[in-house]
Amino acid sequence: MSTSPDPSSDRLAALLRDKRVIVLCGAGGVGKTTTSAALALAAADRGRRVLVLTVDPARRLAEALGIPPHADAPTRVPEELLRKAGVRPGGALDAWMLDPRIVFENLVKKLAPPEKAKAILDTRLYRHLTELVAGMQEYTAAEALHTFAENQAYDLIVLDTPPSRNALDFLDAPGRLSRFLDEGIVQMFLPREGGGLLRRAGRLVSSVFVRMFGETFVQELQIFLGAFSGMFSAIRAHTEGVRALLGSDQAAFLLVSSPETAALHEAHFFRTQIEGRALPFKGFVLNRSHARAATLPHPSELTHDAEVSQASLDKLKPLADRERSQAIADAQVLDELRSRAGAHGLAVAAPHLGDAVEDLSGLHQLAQGLLPERPSV
Amino acid sequence: MLGPRMQELLSARFVIVTGKGGTGKTTLAAALAQVAASLGKRVLLAEVGPEPEARSPLRAALGEEGQAGSIEPVPAGPNLWTVLLTPEAGHRAFLRDVLPLGFLADRAMKAEPLRRFLSAAPAFAELGILYRGLQLVRAEQKKHVPLYDLVVLDAPATGHALAFASLPQVLLRIIPGGPIGRAAREGIALLHDPKHTRAVVTTLPESLPVTEALELAKGLAQSNLTVHGVVANLVPHDPFTPAERSALSNWTRTLPMLGARTLQRLERARAALARLEAAVGSVLMVPERETRGRELVSAIAHDLAQAR
Numbered sequence: 001m002s003t004s005p006d007p008s009s010d011r012l013a014a015l016l017r018d019k020r021v022i023v024l025c026g027a028g029g030v031g032k033t034t035t036s037a038a039l040a041l042a043a044a045d046r047g048r049r050v051l052v053l054t055v056d057p058a059r060r061l062a063e064a065l066g067i068p069p070h071a072d073a074p075t076r077v078p079e080e081l082l083r084k085a086g087v088r089p090g091g092a093l094d095a096w097m098l099d100p101r102i103v104f105e106n107l108v109k110k111l112a113p114p115e116k117a118k119a120i121l122d123t124r125l126y127r128h129l130t131e132l133v134a135g136m137q138e139y140t141a142a143e144a145l146h147t148f149a150e151n152q153a154y155d156l157i158v159l160d161t162p163p164s165r166n167a168l169d170f171l172d173a174p175g176r177l178s179r180f181l182d183e184g185i186v187q188m189f190l191p192r193e194g195g196g197l198l199r200r201a202g203r204l205v206s207s208v209f210v211r212m213f214g215e216t217f218v219q220e221l222q223i224f225l226g227a228f229s230g231m232f233s234a235i236r237a238h239t240e241g242v243r244a245l246l247g248s249d250q251a252a253f254l255l256v257s258s259p260e261t262a263a264l265h266e267a268h269f270f271r272t273q274i275e276g277r278a279l280p281f282k283g284f285v286l287n288r289s290h291a292r293a294a295t296l297p298h299p300s301e302l303t304h305d306a307e308v309s310q311a312s313l314d315k316l317k318p319l320a321d322r323e324r325s326q327a328i329a330d331a332q333v334l335d336e337l338r339s340r341a342g343a344h345g346l347a348v349a350a351p352h353l354g355d356a357v358e359d360l361s362g363l364h365q366l367a368q369g370l371l372p373e374r375p376s377v
Numbered sequence: 378m379l380g381p382r383m384q385e386l387l388s389a390r391f392v393i394v395t396g397k398g399g400t401g402k403t404t405l406a407a408a409l410a411q412v413a414a415s416l417g418k419r420v421l422l423a424e425v426g427p428e429p430e431a432r433s434p435l436r437a438a439l440g441e442e443g444q445a446g447s448i449e450p451v452p453a454g455p456n457l458w459t460v461l462l463t464p465e466a467g468h469r470a471f472l473r474d475v476l477p478l479g480f481l482a483d484r485a486m487k488a489e490p491l492r493r494f495l496s497a498a499p500a501f502a503e504l505g506i507l508y509r510g511l512q513l514v515r516a517e518q519k520k521h522v523p524l525y526d527l528v529v530l531d532a533p534a535t536g537h538a539l540a541f542a543s544l545p546q547v548l549l550r551i552i553p554g555g556p557i558g559r560a561a562r563e564g565i566a567l568l569h570d571p572k573h574t575r576a577v578v579t580t581l582p583e584s585l586p587v588t589e590a591l592e593l594a595k596g597l598a599q600s601n602l603t604v605h606g607v608v609a610n611l612v613p614h615d616p617f618t619p620a621e622r623s624a625l626s627n628w629t630r631t632l633p634m635l636g637a638r639t640l641q642r643l644e645r646a647r648a649a650l651a652r653l654e655a656a657v658g659s660v661l662m663v664p665e666r667e668t669r670g671r672e673l674v675s676a677i678a679h680d681l682a683q684a685r
Contacts, residue, residue, distance in 0.1 A: 028398010028534040128551040208485050212475055214555025258399070261669070262434060269431065296635045308628050312621035320636030327635075354641045358585065 008283065008338065008346035009372045015252045015282060016043040016156070016371075020149065021245060023159045024285075025168065025274070026256035027266035031287040034357050034366065035256050035350070036160035037064055037095070041360070042367035043156050044082065044091035045374065051094045051148055054160040055137045055170060064358060065095050072102055074148075077360070085360035088374075094154070096144075103140035106147070111231045120227045125220045137162060141170035146238040149245055168273050171243065246279055253281050258288040259333045268340075283346035284337040285370065290323060291330040291349035298324065379416075380685040382659075386605050387413045387527065389575045391514050391567065393602070395532035396579030397589050401610035403438045405579050405663070406531040408677035414456035415678070418526040421450055421513055422459045425506050425533050435459055435531055440671030450513070458525070460513065467505030468495050470512045475556040503544055511564050514573075538593065542568070542576075542600035571603035578607045580653070582646035587653045594657065607657050609650060611665045615643045 015022060016039060024039075026032045033054055040052035051074055052065075062069040065077050074094035082093065108117050120126055141159070148157055161170060209218050245251060253274045257267040267284065274281045298320050299313060330349070337347035351369030353362060368374075379387070386392060387409075394406040403424070410422040424435040426446055433446035439453050446461025453459045465486075472482035485491055495501050516524040532538045545564040552558055568574045576597050580590035594604045617625065626644065629637035654660050661684055663677055 029400065030398070125551065128547065208472075208476070208488070208491060212472070212555065213552055213557055216554055217552045217557075260399075262403075262437065263399070265432060265434075265437075290638070293635065293638070296633055298635050299629075302632060302634060304628055307624045309621065309624065312617060312625050315616045315621065316625055316636045316640070319639040320634070323635045323638060352638055354638070354645070 006338070008341075008348045009370060011283070011344075011346040012039075012348055013042075013046075013371050015254075016046060016048070019156060019252045020250040021145070021157050021159065021252070023161060023246065023251065023253045024256055025161050025253065025270045027258075027263045030256050030258045030263050031350070031357075032256045033160050034064065034363070035285050035287060036158050038357075038363045038367040038370065040093055040095070040156070040158040041082075041085075041087060041363050042371055043158070044093040045087045045364070045367070047088075047090040048155040049092045049094075049153065050156045050158065051096065051154045052158045052160065053096055053098060053141075053144060053148070055098050055141045055162045062095070062097060064360070064363060065093075066360065067095055069097060070099070071096065072099070081360055085364045087360075087364055098137055098141055098144055100137055100140040103144050103147075107143055107235070108231070111234050112227075116227065116230075120224070123220065123224050123227070125217075125224045138169040138172075142239055142242045143235075145245075146242045149242070168270070168277070171246065171277065171279075247277075249280065251280055253279050254283060254285055255281075256285045256287055257337075259286065259291075259330045264333070281345070283341040284348075286330075286334050286337060286347065286349040289330040289333065289349050290327040290352070291334045292327075292351055293323060294327040294331050296323075296327075379412075379682060382606065383412070383681060383684055386575055386577070387416070387418070389527070389571075389573060389605075390523070391510075391528050391530070391574040392605075393530045393532045393538075393574065393576040394579060395538040395576060395597075396534070396593065397581075397586055398534040400579040400581050400586060400590075401663075402534075402579050403434050403531045404674055404677060405577070405608055405610060406529050407435065407438045407674045408681055409577070410457060410527075410529040411454070411674055411678040412681050413527050413529070414454065415682075418456060419524070420457050421525040421528045422453065422457065422531070423462050423510060423513065423528055424459070424531045425462050433459075433461060435461075438670065438674060440674075442670070462506045462509045462513075462530075464495070464502035464505030467507070467509035467512070468501070471505070471508050471556075471560065474512075474560075500540075500544065500548075503541055504548065507541060507544060507564060508560060511560075511567060514567065539596045539600070542597050542602050546600070569601040574602065575605040576602050577605050579610055580607060582609050582612050582649045582653075584645060584649050584652075587649045590653070591656050606659070606661060607653060608661045608663060609653060610663045612650070612662045613639070613643055613646055613665050615647070617643070 022039065024032050024036045036052055036054065040050045043050045053074075066081055067075040067077060074096040077093045077095060079089075083089070087093075105121065108120050111117075112120060141161075145157065145159065148154055161168070209221075213221070246253075255267045255270055255274075257263045271281055299316050300320075304313065334347060334349050338345075341347045348370050350366060353365055353369075357363060357366050392406075392409060394402050394409065396402050407422060410420045414420045422435060422439075424433065424446060426433070430445055433441075433444055436442075436444040436446065436453070436459060439459065441453075447459065448461055448463055448466050450458040450460040469482060469486050472485050473479055476482045476485065495505070510528065510530060513525065514523075514528045518524045533541065545561045545568065549558060549561040549565065552561070578590050578594050578597070580586045590607055594607060597604050615622075622640070622643070625640055629640055650660065650662070661681075663680055666673060666676055668676060
């Protein structure tokens with residue numbers, strides 16, 4: 001591995017050492033989940049207690065880490081597996097694929113008295129609501145972050161965001177929910193006492209709602225929201241707490257991209273979204289690139305044994321030519337990301353590992369390629 | 378003359394192209410739409426997005442780099458239109474269908490409590506998008522003559538696509554009555570009818586993407602969607618004979634050099650494609666190309682038209 005004068009990998013190491021939350025965003029198919037897991041592993045290797053939390057409903061992370069895919073809570077990656085992969089003792093790595101149902105249930109149990117919690121969890125509406133997985137990950141990611149950031153069991157949480165245009169929806173969705181849960185608005189849906197303006201506005205809303213959803217559903221919704229109403233301020237407080245944590249210097253946002261134009265466009269789009277929300281953007285991880293291959297020799301410059309025929313060598317040459325021009329182009333992409341990242345930002349290119357990054361030692365190798373040589377503990 | 382499989386696919390009214398991110402869904406959806414349009418069908422190519430101001434990947438694939446998506450269909454070539462499906466357009470369309478007067482719908486959309494409810498409640502965004510999509514599938518230019526013969530949807534990535542597919546059934550259980558229940562039933566009738574709706578799953582010739590594509594196809598089928606087939610995109614050209622490949626692999630393994638990475642990729646692609654074919658039968662292979670943008674879409678459209 002060449003040691004470049006570029007300070008990016010030192011900066012990445014500093015993030016892994018100092019931050020409490022690292023959020024990874026990027027287009028689908030750029031290796032976000034793999035990168036999240038590798039960075040979490042690297043932080044564990046540096047002695048921290050780490051949780052990697054994925055909002056991506058795909059099963060990749062669990063597979064790579066060798067943990068069960070539908071666990072109820074974070075699962076500890078077994079010590080002996082970490083050791084076997086070359087990770088040093090001292091730290092710990094947990095992983096969880098966010099399960100919206102469980103996050104909600106824990107929230108209700110935590111906030112409501114037992115009999116009320118049971119009443120909420122037993123409503124037909126609640127049981128079906130959690131079936132609507134679409135969007136729920138986004139609603140519960142912030143709540144999960146709140147829980148894990150609060151309980152002090154982890155020094156660092158690495159969050160892998162969903163592969164969609166609205167990757168930051170996990171920040172906005174709870175805000176929208178809490179705006180809606182704003183007591184004034186909710187009152188309109190609830191059985192009303194009193195009168196005046198609010199009541200008239202409530203009547204208009206009710207009539208539109210009954211037309212849209214039917215009488216039964218609106219009644220169920222009222223009961224549900226009524227049961228929930230005592231919890232709104234707590235939910236809002238959690239959301240605001242997470243927002244404050246993510247906006248603080250204890251958090252870092254990284255963008256993952258491949259050298260493909262479309263993925264780079266998405267990355268720059270996400271960056272404006274991140275900075276527009278005054279969140280701490282720290283830099284880029286360039287995956288699936290040939291950026292580090294520019295110094296490799298061309299097969300025509302090498303001597304070869306008799307096994308390799310001239311015909312096959314002739315076929316290999318154009319492939320090597322293409323890799324070389326790809327390497328040059330990707331190195332330019334990396335340079336541009338570096339200059340875009342700014343004086344204090346970082347841009348690192350992941351080493352090429354073929355399909356090796358499907359298990360812990362692959363993840364460990366990847367992390368070592370992204371980071372400077374490990375300091376001895 | 379199209380092959381029978383492609384003919385069957387394009388005779389549907391609604392084709393959903395989905396797969397993991399980075400598998401070329403958008404390009405493939407555009408190419409499918411172009412094939413249908415070249416046969417004289419009126420085709421609407423739809424993408425899904427939260428906000429209309431952002432750059433449209435679909436329009437970029439069609440060579441209009443930097444253009445934003447449009448909430449109303451806009452022409453993109455002969456017999457071809459593109460549209461951005463947004464939650465809000467769906468909510469508005471729904472209210473217009475449900476409320477007796479159009480202006481009431483517009484007023485309701487302006488009502489803060491309702492807007493907040495629709496943007497806050499989980500899954501309502503997805504429902505809006507689905508409703509808007511189905512509205513465009515059902516739109517008529519005159520009685521019994523559809524406005525679009527075919528709507529091709531560049532659907533969201535894996536996890537969200539599965540949620541989308543199961544949405545109407547879940548919805549029907551929650552809200553069986555009223556206009557939403559009715560819309561859900563209509564949606565289900567359309568989505569579950571193989572003559573109307575077919576899904577195409579895109580993947581790459583790599584190990585993990587193939588595993589995920591097989592899981593996605595299974596999940597979609599469990600939601601009663603007809604999976605028409607799997608397309609392997611970006612299949613690399615392999616110039617080597619088996620003997621050449623093995624000799625070169627041995628050599629490049631001992632010595633780091635340019636070209637080794639491509640060789641490894643060829644080997645992985647062969648293994649992944651063999652596994653995919655064993656699981657689903659015939660797989661449509663789309664070769665990797667140097668071109669981009671509209672030229673790439675046209676080249677893939679040519680592949681699709683020739684596919685047997």
